[in-house]
Amino acid sequence: MLDRPIIVFIRKSWVLGATVALIILFLGTGSFKLTSAFSSGLKDKVIVIDPGHGGADPGAQNSGIKEKDLNLDISLRVGKVLESKGCIVILTREVDKDFFLPGFVKGRMAKRVELNSRINIAKENNADLFISVHANSFPKPNSYGMETYYHLKSSNGKALAETIHEQLSLVQPDNKRKAKAGDYYIINQTEVPAVIVEVGFISNPRERKLLLSEDYRNLVANAIGTGVEHYFEVFPMGVRENSPTVTQDIPPSASEKAYKLYFSNDNLEKLVPEDRQIDQSIWPKLDLAQKASLVMSELIQGPQSSNLIPTIAPKTKLLSITTENGLATIDFSRDIRDDFPGGALVESMTIRSIIWSLTQIPGINGVRILVNGEFGDSIGGHILLDRTFTAQLGV
Structure with missing residues (x-):
């Protein structure tokens, strides 16, 4: 599937070969192996594998690589x-x-229909597990690392994500990212244990080279398969469904002297607040919608610190903001969607930065996000904007 792009974009250097060889050597001598004999625990288990994006939706793109092709391969x-x-x-x-x-292809109902079609395949085939394969991208190239996501209220999903991620960590020992809860439509709506596996950042030169290697992609595939095998070995009857405890960061309210804008740190690990001083000659005279508009305009402009990364596509325009009964409704231009760099993590960061920056303003308790006047669209295809978001919501 990726043989042609590999020839076009990279020739395997001895450095890449040595890297993959070291990984194989490590796995061969480690305490876990990524290949195993036929397991009776997996016999006749129905596993639905979902290559994310595809067709008219390329997913993330970088250096001529389309996420949809990598996901499928x-x-x-x-x-x-x-x-x-x-x-x-x-x-x-x-x-x-x-x-x-x-x-x-785009608009209010497009992504909902597309994702529901994938979910229905699992339902119609009485699947035991659902695994959606994706890749990340980020404007700054130093972000790297594989990730796994599970529905924040699914104990089985959490167990599956952790067993898969344990195996992926053997492929990528320097990866500090962990299995974690994610508020993504496809794992929220799938009725069986479901995970999203992000196989790496195509925006990171080192990780991109590895992902273009067939040997490395085989290692990743074997790791996912062995993670599934271990899940059924440890939990042959599944896990009792008790909602996992998820620690959620809740942003503080704006002080009398400053409010906070939330941007990503340079490795896409967390949102970091940046204080903006309040002009006391102007702020008290503004109504709630005007305060929200000021905060959003500055969020779109980006951080002042060179150590922080913008979370909203730079060409995005703020079309309108209204407030009523504690709910802020914000309408962005299509640029927030059309210029989105790709990746489930980036999409989550974008939405949380908007919510956290707005809900710190006293009087705003929830946020609805529109794209060019439409409710229910999606910025990156992983989270549907069809609800009211709050600071407590684990996006």
Whole structure:
């Protein structure tokens, strides 16, 4: 699937070969192995593998690489690994296709229909697990590392994400990212244990080179397959569904002297507040909508510190903000969606930065986000803007 891009964009250097060889050597001598004999615990388990994006939706793009192609390639490899272990594997797509309705690629209902089509495949086939494969991207190239996400109220999803991530960590020992809860539509709505696996950042030169290596993609696929195998070994009957405890950061209210804008740190690990001084000659005279508009305008302009990264596409325009009964409704231009760099983590950061920056203003308790006047669109295809967001919500 990626053979052609590999030839076009990279020739395997001895450095890349040595890196992959070291990974293989490490795995061969470590306490865990990424390959195993046929496991009766996996026999006839129905696993749905979802290569994220596809067709008209390329996902993240960087250096000529389209996320949709990488997702499909690795998903096909994961499928072969799981079939060799006795699973019944169903892929939501085996070619470059999407599930959009004809003529509805973008807009209010487009992504909901597309994602529901994937979810329905798991439902119709009585799947035991659902694994959605994605890749990340970020404007700053130093961010790297594989991630796994689970629904914040699913104990089984959490267990699956952790067993998969444990194996992925053997492939990438220097990765400090962890399995964590994510508020993403496809894992929220899937009725079986579901995870999103982000296989790395195509925006990071070192990780991009690895992902363009067939040997490395095989290692990633084997790691995911072995993680699934370990999940059924440790939890053959599943996990009792008690909502996992999720620690949520809640931003403080604005002080009398300053309010905070939230931007990403330079490795896309967390949101960091940046204080902006309040002009006492202006702020008290503004109504709630005007205060919200001022905060959002400065958030779009980006951070003052060179150590922080903007969370909103720079060409984005603020079309309007209204406030009523504690709810702020903010309307952005299409640029926030069309110029989005890609990746579930970046999308979560973008939405949280908007929510946290607005809900610190006394009198604003919830936020609705519109794109060019439409409610229910999506910025990056992972989170639907079809609800009211609050600071307590684990986006």
